[in-house]
Amino acid sequence: SIQRGFETMVEKKTWDDIGGLEPVKQKLKQATEWPMLYGETFKRLGLKPPRGVLLFGPPGCSKTTLVKVIASVSGATFLSINGAQIYSPFVGDSEKIIRTTFQKARSAAPSIIFLDEIEAIVGKRNLGGGGSGSDSVQERVLSTLLNEMDGVEAAASVLIIGATNRPDMLDAALMRPGRFDKIIYVPPPDFVSRQQIMKVHTKNIPLAEDVDLEEIADQTNLYTGADLQNLCREAAIIALRQDKSATNVSQANFEAALKVAKPSLTFKTLK
Numbered sequence: 570s571i572q573r574g575f576e577t578m579v580e581k582k583t584w585d586d587i588g589g590l591e592p593v594k595q596k597l598k599q600a601t602e603w604p605m606l607y608g609e610t611f612k613r614l615g616l617k618p619p620r621g622v623l624l625f626g627p628p629g630c631s632k633t634t635l636v637k638v639i640a641s642v643s644g645a646t647f648l649s650i651n652g653a654q655i656y657s658p659f660v661g662d663s664e665k666i667i668r669t670t671f672q673k674a675r676s677a678a679p680s681i682i683f684l685d686e687i688e689a690i691v692g693k694r695n696l697g698g699g700g701s702g703s704d705s706v707q708e709r710v711l712s713t714l715l716n717e718m719d720g721v722e723a724a725a726s727v728l729i730i731g732a733t734n735r736p737d738m739l740d741a742a743l744m745r746p747g748r749f750d751k752i753i754y755v756p757p758p759d760f761v762s763r764q765q766i767m768k769v770h771t772k773n774i775p776l777a778e779d780v781d782l783e784e785i786a787d788q789t790n791l792y793t794g795a796d797l798q799n800l801c802r803e804a805a806i807i808a809l810r811q812d813k814s815a816t817n818v819s820q821a822n823f824e825a826a827l828k829v830a831k832p833s834l835t836f837k838t839l840k
């Protein structure tokens with residue numbers, strides 16, 4: 570993606586770029602697409618669209634990709650903020666970034682404000698900055714964010730989406746009604762999702778007839794979507810290494826890849 574100021578041009582993505590995770594996709598469509606596409610019906614039925622949606626779950630399981638899909642599919646203006654931007658030593662006024670982003674979002678509505686790794690923006694402990702006084706900067710950033718979220722009119726069509734691996738680090742004030750009022754867990758992929766994720770990432774890889782994605786899915790407990798993407802790439806590299814004129818990737822290549830491309834989840838991360 571190309572950064573233009575705080576506005577991000579999102580590469581075009583569709584729901585089909587995300588393998589599996591059907592229940593998550595369904596919940597997200599309902600919370601984000603429906604209010605944008607069927608705003609009048611929402612109003613007629615007395616339904617309030619969520620102000621903020623918080624996605625949480627282990628790293629590498631498609632939170633960021635889901636948000637890119639929503640932005641592409643909805644055609645909404647997409648603005649993103651991250652901790653590194655806000656706490657950059659080159660930025661004098663951290664709160665101003667938040668205010669300016671919300672202003673832009675209101676004037677270019679319908680729009681989506683994406684707060685990636687939100688714990689690094691408004692976490693309990695300070696992750697950026699450092700040195701004395703940085704905690705109070707974080708507090709000011711938090712109160713600016715809460716203020717802006719509260720100030721968005723229900724009719725304004727500004728949706729705030731946050732993503733985090735560490736929901737435990739977030740200030741509880743963010744979760745009050747009218748703020749992040751829709752919280753969605755994005756789980757590590759199950760057996761069926763793992764097959765579908767590998768289908769997505771082998772779309773452009775010719776597979777030998779003996780490749781059995783079901784079998785590989787069975788051996789990839791604790792692999793995230795990112796791990797599976799990596800596994801597919803590794804299998805193709807092994808095929809190339811073995812035969813410089815290889816025309817496809819075999820089951821044996823995948824079996825060899827499994828020995829080097831390891832899962833990043835542990836039972837502990839799954840608690």
Ligand code: ATP
Nearest residue numbers: 586587588628629630631632633634766769794795
């Ligand atoms: P992080 O918390 O580390 O930012 P994340 O949950 O936001 O992780 P993404 O950045 O969306 O995860 O995913 C990382 C990579 O893994 C992406 O390149 C994406 O293509 C791939 N990936 C993850 N989950 C899936 C999935 N369900 N289907 C297809 N690709 C996936």
